[in-house]
Amino acid sequence: MGQPNRYNSLCMFTNHFRLIIHVYALNSNLATPSHRYMKILATEKDRASSLCTYTEASDGHSTGIVDMKERKTTSTINRILINCAAQAKEYGGCVAAKVPEVERDMCLKEFLALKSCMQNVWKLYLIKWNFLYLEIAVGSMQRRRLKEMSGKASSSQSTVGLNGSGALSHVYIKYPPLKCCIPGSRGLFYDDGNKLLLSPTLDQVFSWKTAPFAPNVTPTCDSISEGPILSIRYSLDGKMIAIQRSTSEIQFWHRESGETFTQSCRSESESILGFFWTDSPLCDIVIIKTSGLDLLSYKSESKSLQLVDTRRLNVSWYIYTHESRLVLLASGMQCKTFNGFQLSSAGIIRLPKFEMAMAKSEANNKPVLAAEDVFIVTVYGRIYCLQVDRVAMLLHLYRFYRDAVVQQGALPIYSNKVGISVVDNVLLVHQVDAKVVILYDLFADSRAPISAPLPLLLRRFPRSNSSGFRAHREDSESSEAHVVNDNEINIYGDEWTFLVPDLICDVATQFLWKIHLDLEAISASSSDVPSVLEFLQRRKLDVSKAKQLSLSIACTAILEHRPVSMVARAIDVLVTSYSHSHSIKTGNHLKGTKSEKISPSAVPHATDPRSSADVSASRVEALGKSIRHESTAGVRGLPNKTLTFSTSDSEESTSPDSVRANLNDLHSVDGKGDRGKSAEPSGVDQLEPGNNPLNASASELQESQLTSPAVSPDEMYTFVFSPAEEEMVGDPSYLVAIMVEFLRSANLEKVKVHPNLYVLTLQLLARGERYAEIGLFALNKILEPSKEVAMQLLESGRQNSQTRKLGLDMLRQLSLHHDYVLLLVQEGYYLEALRYVRKHKVYTVRPSLFLEAAFASNDWQHLAAVLRFFTDFLPGFRNTSDHTTYYRILNEMNSSIAASSF
Template identity: 50%
Template structure:
């Protein structure tokens, strides 16, 4: 089957990884996905086969459990994996103890009720919840007695339901058009009942009332937030809702180009698959922007996970390896990032091509912010981020743009260190910083502002990653004065010349903003929805996981120096003024973020200033502590002192101030001040300097008293000195001089 496979070399920002998990076993009764345990389940007549889905979908032999024969509508393992629930019909769910093999059933009256489904929960009051057309049954499973105990029944009508374990959110659809929803969240923190709400549906030309299907509603969890995406087939739009404890807010509308869509969530990016068009559109809702981050592009099949640069395979090779069609009829999209091809018995895992996304824009700050929020493929995130900063410098982009890129990198690192260290100074989210109340947009259901309230779970910073304006400046007046002084020597007009790519980036941003504003649904005539003053965003079951990888993604100042400045230094020696200005912006960003610069950076900057014969600025920066004192910097100043004596003195004085006694004594000896060096060594008991250096200097001066004083000093300071050959030799020289 050749249809639907991408052509060789086609550009794409998303792909599925080959080989997939193969589960094409004869005589299976379908494929089911247990999202709570991440099991792919394939029942046969008398057994259940299942695979544990890990980070990679590698094939392997399945595990198996014996079961009784009979029809199977769905299969779910308990959260402790000690029991299996099997829905046998629309009126019966069977529960089986995996250790004893004993079973029990929960049935409902066939003439009055229908079981829509069930799921296991970590709610403290119950273990399993059965969804019926008349409401919910909350049950406790007792494996010792092999029985089910009813805890509570919640009465509400339901035509169909939607549930994901990731969000712990259950939505029950009712009404003539199935647009009225009742919601519950069953989590370890208890039960939260959401207010009833209605989803928006456009009217058809014939004034028919379309019915909302379960396949047109999708629950996704990104950045610890729970969203619901609802396809309006008549209006050809995808409505986006966000859940709070006391409200459900429609936050925007995304365009669709196909009558059939599917939704996935990969690394906090929402993927909207336009199935008829066989393309996928990516959205990043971190900043509440509903403009796509890329153009609609096809989904590709990649060969090896370890080779992210591998191009798409030719269609014939893909066909022979896959044996199916991309976006085929048998594809079932599983939240968050899996695709089950039931016809061919395959399970695919979706991935983002970060390298392709980064290459698709020239807006360096924007793509850096995007990369710093990613958690998958951490080494690739670092590699791309460092390469983008290097390229920005080598292309001599405007200093303001380079400075913004530096702010993004260092702000991300600073925040990650605070999160890892549990510092009390972690900044609050924009939700906490905004006003306690706000007015909804007139005649609009959309609330684009982030509502106030406290997140349940860890704080997720929804400010821009750069966050320069919101950071408290920690720079001292010396730094600012030094930078201002340096600015007078840099031709800003030449440094801020925009390239053609800058114009493209600016145009792209303008188009993106215009597109974003046009995507927000007006929905006039509806009562505005807004969030209460004390409203709290509904926390997902995985919200505690967010932020755990930030420290691995963040780039430290040392990495910036080693992987950016050191690598660009040779190529920038022809224009040291530009690189000096870049380093000054980097120092400014470090100061704002409360971070220390690596000593090697000061050494590099001093060398660049010396190449431009700007020794006066070196003295200014050293005196104002803009160049932080260190042994490395002091030795560099001494080395530069061969061409400028005052610079050498700065280095020698820095050694003394840093109490680097050995190096200071050695520097005094190099300058011929051996008596001063001797007094300093006596005062601070510097025993690491070789006595021969002092003795040779005394002999060179042809001074008998000085040579005698040096011999006496070292004999007193180090008693073992009298047993050395140096003592005997110079004692003999002294006797001859007398």
């Protein structure tokens, strides 16, 4: 092995070690890796260069021949390599054999690259060191998951993968995929405007609808003329097909009449880079050329295109997103200078010119930015541009405003090939070489990942159901192999193309996959309960799962006796989220807030009108969608075809509760809504997505209308506090403290609390004989007066007269006269009850209750008084059976008394 190759291998190995250090830091709840580990890493980089001075024999063993002067300064690792070559090789084989076991048990496939390194003898010391920290990371993750899930396996572990292993992952693709296998296909193209996957043949084009995502969807077919295809798109109304035949010609095909016409370049010095249809009132189609933009409208009378406007610019390549209606044009020697345009319903909005940051690899070597290194995504209604810098190994983030483009930090990458996805507003950065995916939530201030890097999982039906599933598919489809072999699916294969936001196209197999988040696995990967709840409350796709996990996590935190301050912050997250959701439903969300203008895209953007030291979560921001388009519109399907995907948003439910006034495509930024972004210019206008997004299936949209991840006070009582009270034993003071924090948070947000929660609080206080606190809670209106609370005060007041008095006072305060009178009668105070009935004119009480109580006292005078009262108080009482019965009883009592006196 030559010296340069050996040095490059060590550098590659060092990068893998840097990834392991970050994994260890994430599993230890550290924001950044320890300085100690990074210092060690720097030291080993220096040692790596010294290793390059050695040569190896043909059998792979070190020769051990070094200069005497050099031997004096030889480090420990060098001596090991020289003197222990045989033992090192044996150890390397042992360690390499252990890797599959680690992969099977913990499924940390992000370290697959480590396997090949472990079999190289001269890397022994680094291997031992690397594997040590691998075990640390694995152990830390395993302990945390066991603790968080309380012995319950996550959904990702219980689900059987394609190869039968219950692999651990936060992100998965689900079998079956959408199969686009057409004989004679000339490649795959993605029409983002209509959400169609297109597969043209010699004289036909097949199209599959990808939203809503349905693996068994039937393709439609249109006839086209023969010829080369560089790009193909349907018009937004579905009446026409546009096909780019060359760099100078686009052919238009009318689907109904079959008539065609062409649009060509006027000058030989310019060429067509691509095109896209638009719903702007100014034009119908935009053609991007090396000389700029041509905006054209279709004239049905003449069946031709009419030039509306031209924007002259030098263009090297472009990216476009239909959902945001934003096109970025790259120019310059390094293709890092960009001009941006948004074609909205209000017209054409031009963004200021900006440049992207690019590190220099060498003094005289300036890298050129490629189209595949730039992505446009929409997260929480905000439009971002992501740029891959392979020299600096960074992913730069830029956020768009109407009069500014602001760089908002960078994310580290660990792979030369990077893919981008957005699922439910979560940014997924696929480290293709390392075969792992890292998740980021851009809503939070921190740019730290949500959890440790884990592989992408292929999930299918359990094996017990596989035969039935196979039989069903065989009945519905003919002669197609429906069961995918293990070796047929290559996770992160070379032919994978990532379609932002959440689709993956495998060109080799012609499969289209949809990406899903495993919310349960993500929740189990962190012990920071408030942060996890914040994350779950922002989810919109699987709201039922998010709500279920939120309730389970909150209850578990209480049962585990987590610190009151931490549980209080978690409760604040849930209460604030519910308050915001409820205020939007009732139309009161603009009170006390600074309203923001949004686009007519139904992609909302909400801000938090208050900040509190006790609340770590900002209000839930509404769902956004994101898409990515590359400079051309296809995927390489045949050799010598430079066809790449143009990408689009996939289905993603948008809650109508979050949609506000439909005002403008651009709106002012409220600084409170974007915490931690001090670099943004104040008062600038934010660029928002365009209108008419095709984003949600009917079922998903209906679910988002009916449900929300927000947890109501009723659900908090039923699924959190009540189960916690049943399972907790001993002193109830801890649970009381938690419930008081919930009442504080609810009062702060003006959220109505379920009366049973007040009752439970009283029961716990009475169980601890804390009657003084009960009095304070009642007098200071911490316990909201209600019939249930009053009855509980009376129940608890059996052991404390002052508490009983509070219950009686609350009944009178609530004007519950009937209940108050009944209570007095049941306790024997029927004469006092009669006075109360006369004073407050309570006509609903049955006279028989008073008569029975008076008769039970065996006092004829009391019975006579009660009879006289109801005779005077209730008209017609003399004609009732109660009057007849008790008048006869009174006469009998008087007769017996008179007889006994003689």
